[in-house]
Amino acid sequence: MMAIHSTALIDPSAELDSSVSVGPYTVVGPHVRVGSGTSIGAHCVIEGHTTIGQDNRIFQFNSLGAVPQDKKYAGEPCELVVGDRNTIREFCTFNIGSPGDTGVTRVGNDNWIMAYVHLAHDCDVGNNTIFANNAQLAGHVQVGDWVILGGFTVVHQFVRLGAHSMTAMCSLLFADLPPFVMCQGQPAEARSMNYEGLRRRGFSPERIAAVKAMHKALYREDLTLEAASGKIAGLSEKYPDSAPDVEMMLSFLQQAAPQRGIVR
Numbered sequence: 001m002m003a004i005h006s007t008a009l010i011d012p013s014a015e016l017d018s019s020v021s022v023g024p025y026t027v028v029g030p031h032v033r034v035g036s037g038t039s040i041g042a043h044c045v046i047e048g049h050t051t052i053g054q055d056n057r058i059f060q061f062n063s064l065g066a067v068p069q070d071k072k073y074a075g076e077p078c079e080l081v082v083g084d085r086n087t088i089r090e091f092c093t094f095n096i097g098s099p100g101d102t103g104v105t106r107v108g109n110d111n112w113i114m115a116y117v118h119l120a121h122d123c124d125v126g127n128n129t130i131f132a133n134n135a136q137l138a139g140h141v142q143v144g145d146w147v148i149l150g151g152f153t154v155v156h157q158f159v160r161l162g163a164h165s166m167t168a169m170c171s172l173l174f175a176d177l178p179p180f181v182m183c184q185g186q187p188a189e190a191r192s193m194n195y196e197g198l199r200r201r202g203f204s205p206e207r208i209a210a211v212k213a214m215h216k217a218l219y220r221e222d223l224t225l226e227a228a229s230g231k232i233a234g235l236s237e238k239y240p241d242s243a244p245d246v247e248m249m250l251s252f253l254q255q256a257a258p259q260r261g262i263v264r
Contacts, residue, residue, distance in 0.1 A: 005042075023060065031077075032065065035084070048096045049077050053084040053109070061090045068095045068121030070139065076103070078121070083109040089133075094119045101140055108145075126163070144179065146201065148194075159260065162252045164201075166194045175260045178218065179249050180211050183263050190219050190263050210235050210242030214249055219264065229253050 003021035004010060010022065013030035020034050023042035031049045034040070038052055041060035046052070048065030058064070065080045067073055078097040081104055082088075092113060097103040101122035107113075108127040117131045120139040129143060132151040137143070141155050144163035149155075153167045161167075162179030172186040180193045193215045198208055217223060217231040229250060236243040256262050 017054075029065070048080060050080040050082075050096070052082045053086075055084055056082060056086045056088065058088045059090050062088055063093045064088075066093065066095055068098045068139070070098050070100075070121055072100060073098055073121075078103040078105075080105045080107075082107045083111075083127075085109055086111045086113065088113045089115040089117075091115050092117045092119075095121045097122045098139070114151075120157070132169070146197070148197070158257070160252070160255070163248065164194050164197060166197065173263065175264075176252070176256050176262045178252055178262050179245075180214065181218075181263065188263050204241055206239050207242045207245055210239040210245055213239075214246070218262075225253060225256070225262065 005022060005024040007024045008022045008026045010028045011030040014028045015033040017034060017036040019036045021039045022028065023040060025042055026040055026044040029047035032046050034052045035054040037055040040058045043060050044058060044062045046064045050065035076099045078099060080094055080096045086107060095105060097105045098121040105119060105121055105123050107125045110128045111125060112130045114131060114133045116134045118136045120137055122140045123137050125143045126145040128146045130148045132149060134151055135149040135153045137155045138157035140158045142160040144161055146164045147161050148166040150167045150169040150171060152170045155173045159173050160176045162177060164180045165177045166182045167188060168184035170186065171184055171188040174187050177183055181190050182192045182194050183189060184191050193211050195208055198211060213235050214232050217228040232246060232249055236246045
């Protein structure tokens with residue numbers, strides 16, 4: 001049987017796997033679905049069209065699936081979708097999507113999300129990320145795999161963060177943060193590449209050398225973004241193992257919005 005505390009309020013229409021546990025005074029709404037092995041702590045509110053996958057650990061005092069903080073929202077059945085094996089610490093707020101975008105706020109798998117994190121409507125978070133305490137994402141933000149956000153990082157709406165990028169504490173992002181880049185400041189400026197993180201994830205010396213060359217082209221040679229992209233495109237010939245990394249960087253740079261640009 002489900003380990004549901006006697007004071008929890010679970011709507012009869014909610015779909016919870018038989019292995020789900022729910023703590024005291026938690027409220028679960030009618031359109032919520034929760035997969036096997038997930039635990040939900042005390043004093044949580046999970047509402048809206050929210051789907052939560054398997055083996056998640058949701059600590060106490062979280063609000064998941066509330067309507068977006070968007071004045072244009074008029075009750076449309078938008079969604080929050082959370083994947084598997086995520087840790088969500090205390091006092092986080094994840095809103096559903098909005099009809100002005102995909103209508104879905106999405107969190108992938110194996111993410112480590114610390115206390116007081118806010119995900120606004122239509123955010124898309126990848127896999128294996130770490131969000132330190134009080135990281136705040138405005139609407140429509142895209143976060144790639146393996147991103148690390150330092151505590152009190154604030155991300156402007158529609159900004160993208162590339163895979164393996166990292167922010168220092170109290171960073172303020174108004175522009176897109178390319179893959180692999182470490183940034184700091186208000187507004188954030190590029191400081192280096194996330195070399196230590198790449199080594200820990202098994203990147204070969206050749207791939208790391210290619211990332212160093214990308215950093216040089218983007219930040220050390222006073223090139224335009226177009227010229228830097230052209231130089232980066234040639235790296236896959238010099239470093240064949242890095243071809244997927246080069247392609248990811250080029251794709252990210254090509255999608256940079258002119259009004260925002262990239263962190264430089």
